[in-house]
Amino acid sequence: MITLPKIGIRLHGGMTAKRCVEFAKAAEATGFASVWFAENAFARGILPAAAACAAATERLQISAGVFNPFSRHPVMMAMEVGALDELSNGRVALAIGSGIASATAKLGINPEKPLVATRDTLTIVRGLLRGDEVEHAGAAFSAHKVKLEYAPRPDIPVFLAGRGSLTVKLAGEAADGLIISNMCSVAFAAQLASLMRASRGACGREGPGGVVQYMPCAVHTDRAVALDIAKRAVGDMVPGFWALGQKQSLAKDALLAGTGIREAEFAAAAAAIRAGGDPVRILDERYVAAFALAGTPAECLAAAEKYGQAGVTELALTFSGPTALQDMHLLAGAFKR
DSSP, X not given: OOOOOEEEEEEETTSOHHHHHHHHHHHHHHTOOEEEEEOOTTSOOSHHHHHHHHHHOSSSEEEEEEEOTTTSOHHHHHHXXXXXXXXXXXXXXXXXXXXXXXXXXXXXXXOOOHHHHHHHHHHHHHHHHTTOOEEEEOSSOEEEEEOOSSOOOTTOOEEEEOOSHXXXXXXXXXXXXXXXXXXXXXXXXXHHHHHHHHHHHXXXXXXXXXXXXXXXXXXXXXXXXXXHHHHHHHHHHHHHHHHHHHHOHHHHHHHHTTTOOOHHHHHHHHHHHHTTOOHHHHOOHHHHHHHOEEESHHHHHHHXXXXXXXXXXXXXXXXXXXXXXXXXXXXXXHHTO
């Protein structure tokens, strides 16, 4: 039996709200399931774009992914997400993650104990969205006799983002699913999905929970064109994620697990790109296969099946370049066959 994940798109603060609306309309017209808005540190905040997309569409899920509690208090998250859900007529989902510590430190905020912060945030947000008066004294975040002054939808899905085992287990125990970032191989994604679902089962929770994987997408009838686009997209991320892998063993595992790429090869590629080298020449097809959905429409469909078999329920794809909107139509056609 073929297992295909749902297909959504990933938008981000590097795009204007008007451009995001163009993508959202195209995604809805072509039958995509969702839009995930990545709020990157110090880029545009996502709420104007998310609100504009909610108003411009009727069916598409509008998802905030990821809100960082170190830059947005859990009470504010609940206030904003509930209001956005009202605007969209009940189409919103939220993802919570502790974010990049180096960016948080620039705000003069101590980002230590991210799991504690995530747990406090999940507790407060869940309670407020249920309509409860929340009394929670947390080690990172607190809310004392706080209740929203309107009635949000109580079952707004809440995901957690992360790759650490404790965060993944918490997603299984108390959230609706897990967000897996860019630059995580399908083998590593399978490990996270399995751990999250084992945690759900141990708690007696029903259903498998959602697993959303972020990745770039390059689709073209000419395979060589698609691979070049994908190499550039992956190449933009290789140096930064490799640097993170030197600090966090799990981040390195995400880059190497099942990819056939040796550590020394990855280090050399990261150094070459950082020095100004062309990713098209530096990266071979292993990098594309590991970190992008790329190739002809049929090849993209086959790659998506591998993620479905690994336990990923939704792919949130980043389309870029001058033909991005046409590429979305091309991919959607393959999934409709």
